[in-house]
Amino acid sequence: MNLKEYGRVLRRNWVVITACTLLGLLAAAAFSMLAKPTYSAQTQLFVAIQSAGSVAELQQGNSFTQARVLSYVETARTPLVLQPVIDSLGLQETPAELASSVSAGADLNTVLITIAAVNSSPVQAAAVAQAVADSLITVVGDLERPDSGAPSPIKLSMVTPAVAPTSPVSPNIELNLLIGLLGGLIGGIVFAVLREALDTKIRGEADFVEYSKAPVLGGIAYDPHAAKKPLLTQTAPQSPRAESFRQIRTNFQFANISSKSKTVLVTSSLPGEGKSTTATNLAMAMAQAGQRVVLVEADLRRPMVASYLGLEGMAGLTTALIGDARVVDLLQPWGEDELFVLTSGRIPPNPSELLASEAMSRLILELENTFDAVIIDAPSLLPVTDAAVLAQKVGGVVLVVGAGKIKTQDLEKSIASLGLVEANLLGVVLNLLPTKGPDAYAYSHYSYNSNTIAKRPSERTAKSITGSHMRTARRSAKAESDYDTIIGSQP
Template structure:
């Protein structure tokens, strides 16, 4: 995995990372707040005896006896009398540690207690009590015949703050742990994800170019013909990008026709087909949109047209093509609704009548777009594909499962159908701000954002239009 791919995953899954960090930090904060504070006090003493046999100190003491004295300082022999002397409750003294300063006759005593006062008092009392009982555990001190004294070098004082819990350290470690856990969860979620999330996911799966990424529209299914209701929005710009890219694909096929389908229902194929047809017509191309979804036709409903008669009526010979075509306003877009739903859609779409009708449509129009059923439930799309220059597969981001895309691709491959490219629909990508800036720059310079695309479309369709003009003459 490359660094840019990792960063893309982390940007996509940032909510998981943030949630994990907040959870770990919250748990650490609760545990820290519920942990009783611990205070540490320290004292350093000089232990010596002055008697008839001379002066004796810890520096002169054999190693075995020194170790014994240090162990006694931490044992109940010293701690129990100290606790009774100070009147402390059980559990107030947490720990006592005694150690000899290397190369000196000094003893360091460190005490941990529940209160700062108790820690300081216990450290002082332990030093005094150790001096009192040490002759019982050291032959050298006992032989001196003198009283052992603990002379204070560093006095114990109540600490100003607890030694634990360390709030800043705990929260910093929790933040770091939450970050690593969050990244791990994000990568795990990405590897276990069964849905198509990004255009890169779609491109990696299909091996075909993603011709456009169409942003998710707010408001559900309202205003589906957004090429007219919001012609300067980010969604309309995405459709224009799809239009332009399809023109480049069409240069290689020269059939000037595509079908629009999807792996499964409810992925936005009809809305994409309708707006794509409008975008082509806006660029000066004479376009016909054919609703070949003879199972659940929706082009007429989307465009609020009468769809009771149409394609099936023409195929059955009950009306001519001119009678069934519906012109969209004053544009160069014509609609051929599905008509009455037949009992044998696949057979009707694969019939000779459908072939002859499609030949006529290609002769009369600069471009033919066909809306077909989804690939996986039925075979209609692969049947119609043989009549067109290729298929555009619309995939819904965060909705379409990767296995459905893989199955649709296998269906195309097995049937010999041609997949021209894909479009990622309902993508959670905010492209409106970029497009708005682009529009402002173009308007300020007196430019036309669609000029280049219109030129491309006119160049792509000019030979066929000129041929039809000569035929009319």
């Protein structure tokens, strides 16, 4: 991963990183509040040699004293020094337990010994430090006294007596909060990187281009209202959703310019990626551009187009394929643009065989001779073979990729299955893209007020997604005229 990809990972997981940082901060704050405060008191001793000799003797004695200081530091935590402290203060501890709360040290090249004691009581801490220093003075005097009974040549003097501290040394709230903050931040970043490494879902265009070289025809941002209002005509003409489909229409026309076939198949890898709404809205967008378009509902397992458009779905594609009616008699006009729909008809027990039949090939050819564009809504690629079978009969395939819905391995299988049947993959449409964050997909567009935009006749027609819409659409003079023209052009 390069620096740019790491930046995208951080932006994509900023909520998790922020949550981990706050969690670390709260944990540090809770620990600081619940931890029992401890106090540290210190005292300092000066080690000197008692000599009145020459300067050379004094220098030699000073070197001797510095060498002995380290031994005195170790002696301060021995039972010989600590037991008298326990006895004098009446402590309920053993020398080993007291040693864990007492420390001694000496600065380099000095003859100063610092003794510190830690306790939950500041007064007790000062008392222990003072008692240890006094006991060490006595013990060193006894240890260094010559056998002859002469005074000890080493003298320890207290230069800094122990004083009860006013503030605890632990917990250090500022330090704990800083450690919690940095720990939570680092933990959040590590979690985000691991999550990104293990996450195989396609979440945006950047993820898609890593796994496929197929061109991206456009993207459609997630719209929470799309479930209730899936149609292009149900949104404002200058809305981002409408702009998205217009751009997809334009890019699709350029991608399909070299194909002699007028038929394009719209499919997806898995159900729920939005292929049916994409196919329907693409057909609407092309019809609004002045083309004569037919939308064929070839998903014979989970047909949705008839429901979206409020059309009769019991007579349609399957009816034509088994020869019960002519195609021209089954086409249903929709709206006031030159858009006609061939619904699925009754769901058959053998969808794959019907779609692979010669009758389906003749039907596609018949529609191509009448319309400028034929859009086929096909089933998903991975669950069934219907789409792969149909892909061999059309000029191109548009693959709808639902952001956050499909994993990379499923996408690779879908593209591979299209390659096996030598299908012409014109490009992909990225659907359900987030509206915010690093994977956001949005168009800049002129501001508009949806309340002041006059509704087109087709929008008024699209509002009625009921059985009455069929009669309203047939009463449209322009739609009926186009319908009669198509019927009359057939042999």
